[in-house]
Amino acid sequence: MSSPNANVPSANRRLETFTYDDQIVKWFVIATVIWGAIALLLGVTVAFQLADWRLNLGLPWTTFGRLRPLHTNAAIFAFCGNAIFAGIYYSHQRLLKARLFNDILSKVHFWGWQLVIVLAAITLPLGLSTGKEYAELEWPIDILITLIWVVFAVNFFGTIIRRRERHIYVAIWFYIATIITVAVLHIVNSMELPVTLTKSYSLYSGVQDALVQWWYGHNAVAFFLTTPFLGLMYYFVPKAANRPVYSYRLSIIHFWSLVFIYIWAGPHHLLYTTLPEWSQTLGMVFSVALWMPSWGGMINGLMTLRGVWNKVRTEPGLRFMATSLTFYGMSTFEGPLLSIKSVNSIAHFTDWIPGHVHAGTIGWNYMLIAGILFYLVPKLWNAELYSKRLANIQFWFATIGLVFYIVSMWIAGITQSLMWRAMDDAGRLLYPNFIETVIKIVPMYWVRAIGGTLVLTSFILMIINLYRTAKRGKPSEEAVFEAYALDDSSLEADSSTHRKLEGWPMIFSVLSLIAILVGSAIEIVPSLMSDKYITKVSAIKPYSPLELYGRDIYVREGCYLCHSQTVRPIPHEVLRYGKPSDASEFVYDHPFQWGSKRTGPDLARVGKKYPHMWHYKHFYDPREVTAGSIMPTYKWLFNQKIDYSTLPAKIAVMQKLGVPYSAEEIQTSVEKAKAQATEIAAELVQSGVPEKIVEMEVVALIAYMQRLGVDYTSMPAEEVASEE
Amino acid sequence: MKQDVLKHFDIQWLPLTGLIIFVACFSAYIYWTFKKSNKKMYDQASHIPLEEAHRASSLQKGHNV
Numbered sequence: 155m156s157s158p159n160a161n162v163p164s165a166n167r168r169l170e171t172f173t174y175d176d177q178i179v180k181w182f183v184i185a186t187v188i189w190g191a192i193a194l195l196l197g198v199t200v201a202f203q204l205a206d207w208r209l210n211l212g213l214p215w216t217t218f219g220r221l222r223p224l225h226t227n228a229a230i231f232a233f234c235g236n237a238i239f240a241g242i243y244y245s246h247q248r249l250l251k252a253r254l255f256n257d258i259l260s261k262v263h264f265w266g267w268q269l270v271i272v273l274a275a276i277t278l279p280l281g282l283s284t285g286k287e288y289a290e291l292e293w294p295i296d297i298l299i300t301l302i303w304v305v306f307a308v309n310f311f312g313t314i315i316r317r318r319e320r321h322i323y324v325a326i327w328f329y330i331a332t333i334i335t336v337a338v339l340h341i342v343n344s345m346e347l348p349v350t351l352t353k354s355y356s357l358y359s360g361v362q363d364a365l366v367q368w369w370y371g372h373n374a375v376a377f378f379l380t381t382p383f384l385g386l387m388y389y390f391v392p393k394a395a396n397r398p399v400y401s402y403r404l405s406i407i408h409f410w411s412l413v414f415i416y417i418w419a420g421p422h423h424l425l426y427t428t429l430p431e432w433s434q435t436l437g438m439v440f441s442v443a444l445w446m447p448s449w450g451g452m453i454n455g456l457m458t459l460r461g462v463w464n465k466v467r468t469e470p471g472l473r474f475m476a477t478s479l480t481f482y483g484m485s486t487f488e489g490p491l492l493s494i495k496s497v498n499s500i501a502h503f504t505d506w507i508p509g510h511v512h513a514g515t516i517g518w519n520y521m522l523i524a525g526i527l528f529y530l531v532p533k534l535w536n537a538e539l540y541s542k543r544l545a546n547i548q549f550w551f552a553t554i555g556l557v558f559y560i561v562s563m564w565i566a567g568i569t570q571s572l573m574w575r576a577m578d579d580a581g582r583l584l585y586p587n588f589i590e591t592v593i594k595i596v597p598m599y600w601v602r603a604i605g606g607t608l609v610l611t612s613f614i615l616m617i618i619n620l621y622r623t624a625k626r627g628k629p630s631e632e633a634v635f636e637a638y639a640l641d642d643s644s645l646e647a648d649s650s651t652h653r654k655l656e657g658w659p660m661i662f663s664v665l666s667l668i669a670i671l672v673g674s675a676i677e678i679v680p681s682l683m684s685d686k687y688i689t690k691v692s693a694i695k696p697y698s699p700l701e702l703y704g705r706d707i708y709v710r711e712g713c714y715l716c717h718s719q720t721v722r723p724i725p726h727e728v729l730r731y732g733k734p735s736d737a738s739e740f741v742y743d744h745p746f747q748w749g750s751k752r753t754g755p756d757l758a759r760v761g762k763k764y765p766h767m768w769h770y771k772h773f774y775d776p777r778e779v780t781a782g783s784i785m786p787t788y789k790w791l792f793n794q795k796i797d798y799s800t801l802p803a804k805i806a807v808m809q810k811l812g813v814p815y816s817a818e819e820i821q822t823s824v825e826k827a828k829a830q831a832t833e834i835a836a837e838l839v840q841s842g843v844p845e846k847i848v849e850m851e852v853v854a855l856i857a858y859m860q861r862l863g864v865d866y867t868s869m870p871a872e873e874v875a876s877e878e
Numbered sequence: 879m880k881q882d883v884l885k886h887f888d889i890q891w892l893p894l895t896g897l898i899i900f901v902a903c904f905s906a907y908i909y910w911t912f913k914k915s916n917k918k919m920y921d922q923a924s925h926i927p928l929e930e931a932h933r934a935s936s937l938q939k940g941h942n943v
Contacts, residue, residue, distance in 0.1 A: 171934040251931045323926045392927045402924035403911045410907045414900055635931035672899050 481517025509563025
């Protein structure tokens with residue numbers, strides 16, 4: 155007999171029959187393995203490209219700057235996204251004893267999400283990017299994502315309304331928090347003004363944009379890669395172990411503290427930047443506080459396996475789940491550690507960060523997904539797992555590959571950071587040439603790529619195993635289930651306030667929304683008001699039309715993925731790059747381009763540092779001016795012509811965003827851009843470059859590079875003092 | 879100038895209110911969750927994933943919803 159609701163007698167209650175929609179779960183499972191393989195293949199590709207620049211192939215759409223966003227988007231939204239939907243749709247129906255709300259909505263959700271992924275796979279290699287990490291997709295796709303997410307939410311909440319189980323199990327709380335928070339994050343961070351169908355500018359600029367972006371970036375990890383997976387963990391670990399969760403009370407504390415605290419921690423991505431000091435400290439404190447709920451969840455998951463540890467040795471699904479929880483514990487220990495300002499000053503911009511990220515995405519997400527798939531596929535296809543031995547080989551390939559990845563990135567990150575800051579007794583940099591610090595760590599890039607290959611191999615082994623399992627499945631009739639209807643007779647007497655709250659999903663959702671909005675408001679309100687407080691310095695001027703065009707090329711080629719544009723107020727950075735960055739410098743930057751990784755040097759002060767010819771050679775073949783450089787060539791910039799016709803529209807949009815361009819500047823933008831291009835080209839032609847270069851994109855990019863930091867560094871001392 | 883936002887940010891009640899809401903809610907959750915009388919309910923709730931709906935008999939298949 156179906157389980158009665160807690161404290162409710164079963165007499166006189168209406169028994170209903172129903173079926174589950176497992177077909178949609180199957181589709182999402184298939185999409186998970188297909189996109190997972192593609193995401194990992196892209197990851198391995200970009201890893202090898204960093205080890206050997208020639209693997210960029212000299213083509214625009216195969217270059218690191220365009221493939222890396224494709225890798226991250228595929229891993230997060232295609233691989234993990236489809237896995238989340240598969241797991242949620244399977245567990246949600248069973249936890250609520252109800253079929254999904256609407257079969258058509260389920261199908262729209264599935265095909266709509268796959269369409270988003272395909273559009274991403276087409277547009278990102280074409281260089282159609284907003285230039286904001288993990289949110290690179292352009293505005294029409296952003297709108298499509300919003301619509302599909304709404305479809306998912308309606309289907310999800312509709313199922314809750316039709317449920318036959320009074321209590322909303324804790325896994326569903328995590329799902330609710332995911333749906334609400336991802337919607338808020340996506341909408342707020344994707345606010346942009348379109349120029350054309352394929353180009354837009356962020357509504358925010360500079361510091362404001364950075365804060366919003368990393369509030370999104372951090373919480374995309376929290377609410378796309380953590381909370382839904384914790385919900386899945388709270389369902390699938392007890393199911394696979396056939397034991398209830400170790401402490402349901404701990405899971406409640408885990409939920410509320412995670413939802414409250416996680417959202418506050420975004421600014422730890424921007425320590426030592428021009429972000430307000432208090433905001434950085436807030437991010438750091440709450441990041442450290444995250445240790446508690448994260449480890450609470452890990453302990454809860456691992457302790458659920460008490461008494462069945464022998465099964466962890468023999469059952470591949472449980473083994474992957476136990477390992478994923480261990481890596482969850484490790485990466486949630488490392489994350490807060492990295493947010494401590496002194497540790498962050500060492501680790502930020504180095505390879506330690508991708509090492510940390512992959513401990514989470516491979517160790518936690520991939521391992522948990524593998525565990526869930528080993529549970530789901532035999533059940534959905536009505537078959538025994540094809541080979542436990544193959545699953546064990548997969549496990550060791552994945553684990554060893556991940557260890558290679560993490561350890562090599564620790565070594566690379568710490569080595570490079572120590573080299574950056576090494577000084578002699580006279581206070582001079584020991585390694586003033588950035589390239590010295592790159593060459594030193596290239597061997598670690600090879601180790602990382604080999605580790606990634608092992609992980610990819612493990613994934614292929616899993617696909618073979620799951621495919622063979624599904625193939626040997628026996629067809630079965632659609633099962634019909636029965637459970638008591640949820641009507642007035644199922645109401646519980648004497649229940650506590652929180653207990654009642656757990657049965658009111660809509661009110662519960664509103665409270666979850668308030669929880670995340672409280673944290674967000676503290677972070678975002680000051681930032682959204684920052685333009686009121688950040689003095690616009692008269693010396694900081696908007697970009698010229700040609701520089702703006704060059705900036706768009708910078709965004710298109712994903713330069714921000716390897717170069718930062720913010721000098722931290724740390725002695726070795728000031729020695730290496732120059733004046734620390736200031737909030738006022740970025741007021742016209744839609745979007746900001748501070749970056750998060752320095753595979754190459756910071757560019758905030760690169761303007762006028764080198765002649766035009768240096769940049770010309772550098773873009774053609776970086777090794778001509780920097781021996782040992784691992785940067786790809788950008789030879790297509792020498793053949794692709796500048797499309798001047800787009801400039802008036804671009805500048806008009808910038809004007810709408812508050813950049814002080816006059817109507818006259820919009821009208822004359824094309825002539826001004828051509829005049830500046832002619833000026834730059836003249837200098838290049840003097841050095842023997844063909845005259846036709848004046849029409850090519852590289853000139854616009856040079857114009858942009860030569861502008862970086864120039865206004866601020868050339869500002870008279872008295873103006874700096876008066877502004878302060 | 880770097881600290882402009884902090885120096886001039888005059889809505890001090892905002893972070894303070896956030897902190898109060900956070901502490902108050904968190905204390906309330908702790909209280910409700912660890913209240914002795916709720917133990918039985920939470921123990922039952924923890925079994926929900928293990929208590930799947932049972933398969934219906936063939937006579938009841940006509941009432942599928």
